[in-house]
Amino acid sequence: MTDKLTIAMPKGRIFEEAAQLLLKAGYKLPPEFEDSRKLIIDVPDEPFRFMLAKPMDVTTYVEHGVADLGIAGKDVMLEEERDVYEVLDLQISQCYLAVAGLTDVKVKGVAPKIATKYPNVASSYFRENGEQVEIIKLNGSIELAPLIGLADRIVDIVSTGRTLKENGLVELEHIADITSRLIVNPVSYRLKDQQIDEIVERLSKVVSQ
Template sequence: MTYINIALGKGRLVDKTISLLKEMGIDFCEYHSESRKLIFEDPKNYIRIVLVKAVDVPTYVEKGAADIGVVGKDTLLESGANVFEMVNLGFGNCKFVVAGCEQLNLYKKKLIVATKYPNVAKKYFNQQGRSIEVIKLNGSVELAPLVGLSDCIVDIVETGTTLKENGLKILEEICPISARLIVNKASYKTNFQQVNTFLEKLQAIINRLEVNNP
């Protein structure tokens, strides 16, 4: 039996994913949140996790460096990676939105949209036949409409508090976001039994947790 390699994005999803794996009887005894190690193994279950930058998870899985990955739907959509999206893990919930000043006309001739997610923004507005200019920012996108850099933003929100504190409002909701489990297409075919058994056990745990915590 070979190891199943799982790519996890360093950050908010790691601890929840490891807790979920522990429910499956998979334990990484050396792991702790302050560790600088990037690879952890459970030799009993032939599972290995590799900690990478969250934005790189789809690439690791698509290129076969990992068989499986756990990634936010936002990162997955932006990457456009050619992978199988298999399981909604049910945590890390938020949503993609268009936000701006309340009086903004989203149907003006051409919008300037600031975002960390240019591919998501372009696809959303293009599907509606609306013309936009995208400005790629790496942080504090809420500032862009306030200083005249853009008309609006496309971003992920959880509670909307940051928007409200900066005088912005959700104008349109694009789609819900949560943590997803993705699988390399070749791994799913060549190592189907092992990977599928893992997926079935994981889904059973998720179903049980949903019943106990409706």
Template structure:
């Protein structure tokens, strides 16, 4: 039985839909229950439902063979896992945003984000020295209360920025969810894992036609 770590929320719902389209027989309790571990004996699969930021950790440490994680999490966490396929679900992007018609401070502008690693690398590549302020929630507050000149955050529809009076200044990185695997699991269960990849890839290709 293979173990797959799945993130709760939007990615989970879209991933389950994708797996159903690939003819995985998943129980209805996937969408209704509150269990954190769900076994599907007929598919020889066990699912761990986790916070999106924890999925890659479970896969890296081998408690899950496979996982579904956003590219943003993979870039930020830098875990030792392999990316097998871009599932093309939960599409969004990382962006730099702030109050409209404002310039960043000329001396060590402050950037608030829950992606300190990504933000640091991005501004370094731009040749800009910035001070990164790590936050875990309500990132949009930072420019409004004078904590930061800009924020780096995930943008899906842009509605949250608009509702908080912020504008997007730079689009950074496109983000979709990826199927990832533990390197040791990939060697041990390569045939089974490739079968899963092939079934999911076939659905993705059909959608793109």
């Protein structure tokens, strides 16, 4: 066993932007770690190591304590509703959740079909707005659903809006702004509070700059 903290992180944009925050906070990261294919990456000069995971799995690893901390998008936290503490908005990977669809398309049937990889978020949103819908869960290429007649609308992450535009879709409703958050396992926070608080404090200083 190791006394190091384990930080679950998704590869890709969030990982790269989070790494830059850690560097700005004065942490020494291995120069080659961004290109590594390893799933667990040790950081020899610092009191933590990284566990690389699928974005949707980060909150699961933190909730179950195999990771002490994690960096997850607010979209994942809204969808998964895991028992974790959200301790810091890192203000990185900014985007938003939105409803989108084709223009001038009549809805077939009583309940519009909504394709999304966020079924819980979508269900809650439409329920709160008093609209009965049928949710179709997809794992990728959500924009395809209205084009082939699978769904009337989609709920998905929007960053620049370019993907929607290129597929002839338009944004219809704004659901929530999304950024990446630092999350903590509740038990880890009780047992390793000093180590975790130091990371939170150092990151807070660079986030607020």
